[in-house]
Amino acid sequence: MIRPGKGIYGYERALARAGLAPVAGADEAGRGACAGPLVAAAVILADTPARRVRGLADSKLLTARARERVYDEVMAKAVSVAWVRVEPDECDQLGMHEADIQGLRRALLRLDQPASYVLTDGFPVDGLGVPGLAVWKGDRVAACVAAASVVAKVTRDRIMRGYADTYPNYAFEVHKGYVTKLHQQRLEEFGPCDIHRFSYANVARAKVVAP
Template sequence: MTLSLTRRRIPVRRDAGIYAYERTLARSGFTPVAGTDEAGRGACAGPLVVGAAVLKPGKRGEIPGLADSKLLTPAARERAYDEVLARALAWSVIIVPPDEVDRVGLHRCNITAMRRALARLDLTPSYVLTDGFPVSGLGVPGLAMWKGDQVAACIAAASVIAKVTRDRIMCELHEQWPQYGFDAHKGYVTDEHQQALATHGPSPVHRRSYANVARVVSLGDESLRGDPTYEC
């Protein structure tokens, strides 16, 4: 991949390690570097959560066991989460409720939450690395990276923050609505989750703009129309 540094473009080898991008940027005078990533984009229930992180330069910023949050075991994610919060120069997290995702739209919520997470950092980054999607209007240069949470440390740190925060929220939601099994699938579509949806209908934290949830709502409406006690 190539980093765009104003008028210069500098290649970075993908096998150079997860800290290579931040080190390359630092050598070119871009510090600090912030990363941002989301969790829950593909889930049909629960919030969208976006994290942002700035790691310390050099060896001080290296987090033991840091990797893309999806590649870590739950226990390893929790350990990495604690390390990131203890060692990061700055971090933030934004929680977007499911009804806002329905009302505004997933992608728009995603981009807006990334901007908010970056703005909430205690320091202003000189460069921003984002996972997957370019984020305009930041006032500093940036790069959208394919699978950025696997190749850039600050994005991986942001992904861990977002994922652990969201998983904890889903476990709390399980206490309110245990029939859906949120503690197991975390709101993503599984056979068990879909069966629970069909049996119980959507909960208040399901995203009704998602096709599988909308289908259940539609079927429920149709069954009510067949009932003579139903009033429009």
């Protein structure tokens, strides 16, 4: 049972009391983007005062500067961290829901310490060989899922800033591949590039501009 008022580590503590530690959390970034990879991350945290991550929260609730600080703490203090990228063409082939599930599964299986229980944000993930729970808004209520959300977001943002150098016409450093007014303007002006997801209607409609 999750005891009210126990904070963001409540799920992990309840599962540890039930003999189900270590607990891994998993989340993704980039599901709603129309360009760039989907990045999934998995994290096992240590719930001790010295290794507790200060200011840990859902990545969407943190400023870019705060995410970078929390990311550094997670990487330094977590028991295990893993992440994977699902490339745009695979996202197109699988569909975004299946790409999401496969990305989360791959990240969890890549952890160098096996989990005894898994918490995921929103969607259940099978094929792990251990029990798990899909938690609604898990990145806001479970520490390990929040940590995974930060790792996925920061990692993907860095990837997209790198793509801004390769594809300077699209301003990927600004919108990170999500569907914004600026991105749509550039997409319509220059046509899709290699990292766009062509299964998305706005990308498919964009005129391909000859070099």
